[in-house]
Amino acid sequence: MVTAAAILWVVGLVGVPLGALLLAVGAEPAQVVAELVEQGGLDALGRSIVLAVFAVLVGGVTGTLGGLVLARQRFWGRAVLDVAVDLPLAVSPVIVGLAFVILYGRGGWLEPVATALGVKVLFATPGLFLATAFVCLPFFVREVALVLEEVGTSEEDAARTLGASEWQVFVWVTLPQLRGALRVGTLLTVARALGEFGAVLVLGGAIEGRTQTATTFVHTMMEERHDAGAFGMSLILAAMTVLLVQALPTGARTKH
Amino acid sequence: MRASFGVWICALVVLPMLAVLARAAQGGFAGAWEAITRPAAVHALGLSFGLSLIVVGIDLIFGLATAWALVRWDFPGRRLVSALVDLPFAVPTLVAGILLVVMLGPQSTLGGAMAGLGIDVIYAWPGMILALCFVTLPFVVRAVEPVLEELDPAEEEAARTLGAGEALIVRQVLLPPLLPALAVGAGQSFARAIGEFGAMAVLSGNVPRETLVGSVYVLGEVEAGDSVEAAAVSVVLLVVSIIAQLVVSQVNQPWGQE
Amino acid sequence: MGIVAKNLHKQFGETQVIRGVSLSVDRGEMVSLLGPSGGGKSTVLRILAGLERADSGEVWLDGQRVDHLDAASRGVGFVFQHYALFRHMRVVDNVAFGLKVRKVNPVEARRRAEALLTRVGLGGLSERWPDELSGGQRQRVALARALAPEPRVLLLDEPFGALDARVRADLREWLRRLHDEVGATTVLVTHDQEEALSVSDRVILVKDGLIEQDGSPSEIVDAPRTEFVARFVGEVNVVEGVVGADGLLSAGGLSMRIPAGSKVGDRLRAVLRSHELHLELDPRGLGVVRRVVPLDDRARVELSLNGASLVARVPRAQAQALTIGGSVTVALHEPARVWAIEG
Numbered sequence: 001m002v003t004a005a006a007i008l009w010v011v012g013l014v015g016v017p018l019g020a021l022l023l024a025v026g027a028e029p030a031q032v033v034a035e036l037v038e039q040g041g042l043d044a045l046g047r048s049i050v051l052a053v054f055a056v057l058v059g060g061v062t063g064t065l066g067g068l069v070l071a072r073q074r075f076w077g078r079a080v081l082d083v084a085v086d087l088p089l090a091v092s093p094v095i096v097g098l099a100f101v102i103l104y105g106r107g108g109w110l111e112p113v114a115t116a117l118g119v120k121v122l123f124a125t126p127g128l129f130l131a132t133a134f135v136c137l138p139f140f141v142r143e144v145a146l147v148l149e150e151v152g153t154s155e156e157d158a159a160r161t162l163g164a165s166e167w168q169v170f171v172w173v174t175l176p177q178l179r180g181a182l183r184v185g186t187l188l189t190v191a192r193a194l195g196e197f198g199a200v201l202v203l204g205g206a207i208e209g210r211t212q213t214a215t216t217f218v219h220t221m222m223e224e225r226h227d228a229g230a231f232g233m234s235l236i237l238a239a240m241t242v243l244l245v246q247a248l249p250t251g252a253r254t255k256h
Numbered sequence: 257m258r259a260s261f262g263v264w265i266c267a268l269v270v271l272p273m274l275a276v277l278a279r280a281a282q283g284g285f286a287g288a289w290e291a292i293t294r295p296a297a298v299h300a301l302g303l304s305f306g307l308s309l310i311v312v313g314i315d316l317i318f319g320l321a322t323a324w325a326l327v328r329w330d331f332p333g334r335r336l337v338s339a340l341v342d343l344p345f346a347v348p349t350l351v352a353g354i355l356l357v358v359m360l361g362p363q364s365t366l367g368g369a370m371a372g373l374g375i376d377v378i379y380a381w382p383g384m385i386l387a388l389c390f391v392t393l394p395f396v397v398r399a400v401e402p403v404l405e406e407l408d409p410a411e412e413e414a415a416r417t418l419g420a421g422e423a424l425i426v427r428q429v430l431l432p433p434l435l436p437a438l439a440v441g442a443g444q445s446f447a448r449a450i451g452e453f454g455a456m457a458v459l460s461g462n463v464p465r466e467t468l469v470g471s472v473y474v475l476g477e478v479e480a481g482d483s484v485e486a487a488a489v490s491v492v493l494l495v496v497s498i499i500a501q502l503v504v505s506q507v508n509q510p511w512g513q514e
Numbered sequence: 515m516g517i518v519a520k521n522l523h524k525q526f527g528e529t530q531v532i533r534g535v536s537l538s539v540d541r542g543e544m545v546s547l548l549g550p551s552g553g554g555k556s557t558v559l560r561i562l563a564g565l566e567r568a569d570s571g572e573v574w575l576d577g578q579r580v581d582h583l584d585a586a587s588r589g590v591g592f593v594f595q596h597y598a599l600f601r602h603m604r605v606v607d608n609v610a611f612g613l614k615v616r617k618v619n620p621v622e623a624r625r626r627a628e629a630l631l632t633r634v635g636l637g638g639l640s641e642r643w644p645d646e647l648s649g650g651q652r653q654r655v656a657l658a659r660a661l662a663p664e665p666r667v668l669l670l671d672e673p674f675g676a677l678d679a680r681v682r683a684d685l686r687e688w689l690r691r692l693h694d695e696v697g698a699t700t701v702l703v704t705h706d707q708e709e710a711l712s713v714s715d716r717v718i719l720v721k722d723g724l725i726e727q728d729g730s731p732s733e734i735v736d737a738p739r740t741e742f743v744a745r746f747v748g749e750v751n752v753v754e755g756v757v758g759a760d761g762l763l764s765a766g767g768l769s770m771r772i773p774a775g776s777k778v779g780d781r782l783r784a785v786l787r788s789h790e791l792h793l794e795l796d797p798r799g800l801g802v803v804r805r806v807v808p809l810d811d812r813a814r815v816e817l818s819l820n821g822a823s824l825v826a827r828v829p830r831a832q833a834q835a836l837t838i839g840g841s842v843t844v845a846l847h848e849p850a851r852v853w854a855i856e857g
Contacts, residue, residue, distance in 0.1 A: 003329050006322040007337055013390055014340040017355035024358045062264055069258045081262060084269045090501040091273075092451025094471045095490040098478055099272035102279045102487065109275060134268055154598035157565050158656075160585040161592035162612035163663060172611075176602040195348025198453035198471065202478055215350045215454065222354070222458050234354040238347050245346035246339070 018238065025235050028228055035221065035229030040208045044217035045236065051128055051200075051213065052193035055136045059189045060182060063140020067181075068174075070141065071148035088137045096134050097202025100127060123205040128213065131199035136192050140185035147181040148174075184248060191244045194237060276494070280487035291488035299465045300473035301492055307381070307469070308449035311388040315445045316438060318389075319396025326397070327404040344393045350454030352390045356383055357459055379461030384469070387455040392448050396441030403437040439507045447500035451493055515577065516541040516699030517562060517667055522571035524557055524723075531557050532568070533723035539667075539716075541576075544693050544700040546710035548746070549720035555703045558720065559669050562701065564588045576666050591660030591698070595672040597652045599644040605655050606631065606640035612663035630658040634692070650681040657692075667699040674709065682706075686713055707747045711735065719743050741785055749788040749814075751824045756781055767800055767820035770846060788814070791826035792845045795835055799843035803836050819844050 025032050036042060070082060088096070103110050104121040114121050121127045159173045197215035204211030206220055214237055221230035280288050291297065325331070326338055344352065360367040360377045370377055377383040407430065415429045453471040460467040468476070470493050477486035517539040524532040531554045539545045547555040560566040562573055564585035573580050580588050599608050606627050607614075613623035631640050634654040644652055653673055660668060673689075674682040690713045693700055704710050710717045711731040719726040719734065719742075727739045738744035745752070755765025757780045762769040765784050776782060793801065793815060801824075805816040813833030815826045824844065836842070 002321045003325040003331060006318060006325040007331070007333070009318045010322055010337050010340050010393070013386065013393060014343050017359040017390075018343075020359040020364070021355050062261065065257060066261045066265070069261045073258055075258055077262065078258075080270075081265050084265050086501065086505070087269050087273065087498070090447050090451070090494075090497040092453055092471045092474075092490075092493055092497065094453045094474045094478075095276065095451070095494060096272070098474060098483070098486050098490055099276045101478060102483055103272050103275040105483070109271065130268075134272070137265075137268060154594050154596060155600055157585070158592065158594060158598040158600070158659075159611065159615075160565065161563055161588075161590055161669075162659070163586050163589070163615045164611075165586055165615075168615055173600060176600075179602075191346045195346070195351070195454075197348060197350040197457075198475070202475065215348055218350055218354060219458065222357075230354060231358060234351045237351050238355075241346035241348065241351075242343060245342055 021231060021235055021238065024231050025228075031228040032232035035226050036232045039217070039221060039226060039229050040212060041214075041217050041221075041229055041233050043209060044212040045214045045233070047128070047212065048194050048214040051132045051196075052190045054129055055132045055189050055193040056186050058133050059136050059140040059185065063137075063185060064144050064178065064182070066141040067144025067148055067178075071145040072153070085138055085141050088135050093131075093135065093196065093198025094202055096131060096199040100130055100134075100199075100203050122203065123207060123211060125211065127203035128200050128211060131203045132193050132196060135196050135199055136189045139188040139192065140182070143181040143185040143188075144178055147178055151177050180249075187244050187248050191241045194240060273494070276487050276490050279483055280491045282484050282487075287484065288488045288491070291485045292492055294485075296464050296468070297473060297485070297489050300468050300470045301489065303468070304450050304470035304493070305496070307384055307388060308446050310385055311392060311449045312442050312446050314385070314389055315392055315396045316442055319393075319441060320400055320434075320438070323397045323400040323404055327401055341394050341397050344391050348454060349387075349391045349452060350458060353387055353455035353458035356387050356390065356455075360386075378459055379463075379467065381467070384456065384460050384467065387459050388449045388452055391452055391455055392445035395444040395448070396438065399437045399441035399444070400434060403434055407433060436507045440504050443500045443504040443507070447497040447504070450500070451497050515539070515574070516543065517701065518572075518574040519558070519562065520572040520574075522558065522561055522568045522573075524554075524561065524566065524568050531723050532561070535571075535720070535723070535725055537718055537725065537728065539699055539701060541699050542697045543716065544690070544702065544714045545716045545718060546714040547701060547703045547718050547720050548707060548710040549705065549726075550746070551705055553721045554723040555720040556671050559592075559671050559701060559703050562667070563590045563592050563669050565592070589663070589666045591663070591665035591668045593653070593656050593660050593668070593670045593673045595675045597644070597649075597656045597676075599652055599656060599659070601644055603644075604640065605636070605642050605644065605647070608644065608655055609640075609659045609662050611659060616663060627658070627662060630662055631655070634658045635688075648681075649677045650685055653677065653685065657689075661696065661698070665698065667701065670700065670702045672703055672705070674706075675704070682709070689713060711747070719746065738785075741783065744785040744787070749825060749827065751786040751788065751791070752783060753786065753822060753824075754781065754783045767822060768844060768846065786824075786846070788825045789827040790846055791824060791828075793817070793826055793828055793832070793836070793842045794845070795840070796843040797841050799841040801842040801844040803838055803840050803842060805838065806833050806836055808833070817842065817844070 066085065070078070070085070101122060102108055104114055105111065119126055121130065155173050155177070156169050159169045164172065195215060197219070200213050201216050201219065204213065204216065206212050206216035212220070214233055218230045218233045221227070221233070283291070292301070322341065326334065357378055358364065360370070360383060362368065362371060362378065367378060375382070377386070411429055412425055415425045420428070451471055456469050456472050457475070460469060460472065462468050462472050470489060474486045474490050477489065515538055519535060519537050522532050522535045535558055547558060549555050557566060561568045564580070564583060568581070575588060575590070600611065603611070606624060609627035609630055610623040613626060614620070628640055631637055634657060636651060636654055636658070639647065639651065644655065647655065657673070674685055677685065686709055702710070702714060711734070714731065716729065717731055717734050718728045721742055727734060727743045734743065735747055738747065744750060753765035753768070755763050757763050757772055757776055757778050759778055761772070761778070763772045763782050763784060765782070770784060772782065801817045801819045803815060803817050807814040808830060811830055812827050813830050815828055815833060815836065817824055817826065826844070
């Protein structure tokens with residue numbers, strides 16, 4: 001009884017809607033393709049992929065650094081950093097967008113800095129980058145810190161006593177230990193970057209050809225009654241993210 | 257090393273959040289209070305809050321049942337169900353909204369049939385609750401599952417040999433170790449639901465004082481150029497979700513390591 | 515001198531872990547740091563290796579002061595309790611790591627690693643992954659890895675602590691033989707007195723961050739300087755008593771001679787090692803046999819004497835004559851060594 005109810009619930013809530021989307025797209029494939037191409041869907045998807053790659057690069061570097069700092073170092077202010085790293089999991093994406101709009105908008109604290117550097121943040125590509133980096137922040141840091149805490153420092157100490165410099169210890173011992181963590185971090189980051197909507201909508205403004213991403217494309221299509229295009233892009237996003245999550249080792253999925 | 261990471265976190269996370277606080281406080285406490293007590297804002301926040309509570313309740317019941325089914329029963333299609341549970345982690349929430357629109361929207365067979373019965377699902381509360389259930393589905397299941405796996409059936413058997421009835425076993429043997437995990441799952445679900453935006457934006461209809469939730473209200477204020485109002489309402493949402501998140505991390509480390 | 519440490523101090527947070535440790539190890543000597551867990555012996559070893567930095571004190575290796583050098587530049591070989599093999603490298607690459615770091619050409623490094631593996635008896639296993647080896651094999655790989663760069667000193671931190679008893683005993687003998695062949699200056703940290711006594715030239719007992727005694731195994735066993743040392747290195751009975759008018763200490767139903775300087779009426783504590791108690795079947799004896807546990811060639815006899823519980827180790831042949839509940843007289847072996855420690 002309990003089993004049956006649980007299965008029905010999960011299948012009804014997730015499985016059936018996915019099936020419905022497949023059917024809806026399958027019913028008018030030509031229309032879907034046409035709207036995706038004509039309305040700038042491919043361009044938007046390309047931009048999302050670029051954002052995802054960017055998020056992996058930035059997250060991989062800063063996350064490895066941050067994981068090392070949080071797992072290996074004790075210092076004043078560490079607790080604050082620890083909480084701040086998890087904050088993106090708790091903050092609504094719209095608020096992320098709003099925060100950067102306030103920070104870089106008229107009268108914002110960093111507006112003079114951006115102007116001095118000649119960078120336009122709002123409704124432009126840098127804004128998309130910022131939003132994506134923010135929402136993806138926790139994944140690499142958490143994965144790396146977790147693994148480093150699990151493996152401890154004895155292998156690194158062993159390498160030191162064998163004469164390895166700190167850089168050699170990092171490249172030959174620490175990094176190989178992090179392979180799994182970096183893989184998981186990459187998958188989670190790509191899935192999140194592709195799916196981010198609220199923050200890139202507010203910060204980027206969904207301007208076709210400039211700041212339109214895959215998700216804001218879906219939103220625009222819905223508002224303009226181009227349902228076929230919206231459904232098509234939704235299916236692409238669902239398929240990509242489902243594949244990503246299937247590539248994750250079990251147990252790593254929970255840490256979203 | 258720690259300095260560069262600290263600067264990065266401050267620039268990326270701390271400074272933007274402080275900027276929201278500062279903007280909300282721009283008109284003083286009275287201004288911020290006025291902003292969040294506007295009838296439309298109160299309704300939007302109340303709706304987010306109420307829906308999130310309902311969704312957490314549903315999640316707890318069905319999440320526990322699903323975890324139970326996945327751990328204790330080996331039924332055909334178990335792996336498929338397990339994979340379905342994980343999907344909402346990955347599928348963009350906006351797409352989750354679209355999925356439900358496709359299935360239950362006015363043009364769909366199912367939605368049409370229900371509309372005929374006078375039940376509005378999409379662009380109404382039932383659809384919003386379903387969407388929030390979709391995006392929060394994994395949290396309780398995945399929090400409870402490992403604990404259930406570790407629970408030794410021998411404990412239940414021991415209780416049974418000692419003469420305990422089923423109700424007593426559930427209350428005294430099964431529930432206590434599950435409570436922290438349920439709290440974690442509930443906290444994560446609540447934090448996610450209260451801030452949910454993508455699914456709400458496409459599926460709630462966004463009618464002020466009817467189906468407009470807090471996060472979408474914030475978007476409206478941003479688009480209308482009223483960043484003070486947007487920031488004030490954001491602070492309320494932020495505080496609530498951060499509290500939920502803190503509850504989660506406290507329960508995760510009950511003995512306060514460090 | 516291979517290793518000299520002078521007046522080391524180390525504090526972790528509020529806890530003084532090392533409170534003034536000085537020691538020296540001759541070139542080619544094998545010395546054990548023995549003591550209970552948490553006594554600071556591993557910390558001393560890590561300070562010697564440069565993995566921890568002492569708050570004060572000096573460390574000299576081969577006549578060179580090395581306090582300012584980090585672990586990588588000290589030229590020590592270190593073996594960890596839980597092996598600390600590089601999980602993502604094959605056995606041979608583990609052993610060759612120290613050579614790779616020193617830019618030895620890869621072919622030569624591999625040849626030397628293979629030779630070392632053969633030497634530690636793992637000739638055929640060089641292409642295995644560490645997690646495919648048994649605990650004993652892993653520890654031998656760790657030892658080969660530490661020896662590969664030809665370190666000036668070899669430091670072993672509870673190297674056999676994670677292994678079961680049989681493997682421990684085998685590896686212990688093997689380690690001593692290897693040491694005799696290689697001749698590296700070696701410091702071994704252990705909490706197992708049998709291990710320390712059986713492999714080392716000298717044993718240093720460490721307790722609460724201080725050295726209790728530093729001497730050869732026979733000095734430690736035969737002339738323990740403190741009650742702690744006596745209790746740590748053997749199975750003992752601790753009895754308390756008062757020095758009587760006859761100038762003998764009566765404690766636990768036994769009379770024994772007292773050290774010089776004690777006087778009538780002093781309360782003293784004596785530590786009697788189990789193999790120094792002599793039992794004789796005697797229906798009028800005051801001792802009552804409670805339990806007899808056969809060991810190898812001896813037996814462990816638990817008995818009570820005037821209300822005190824004692825443990826004696828006697829030859830098996832003699833133990834076979836004992837019956838549970840039977841009476842015995844208890845005496846100290848002649849010449850008995852009894853140390854009285856003021857309590």
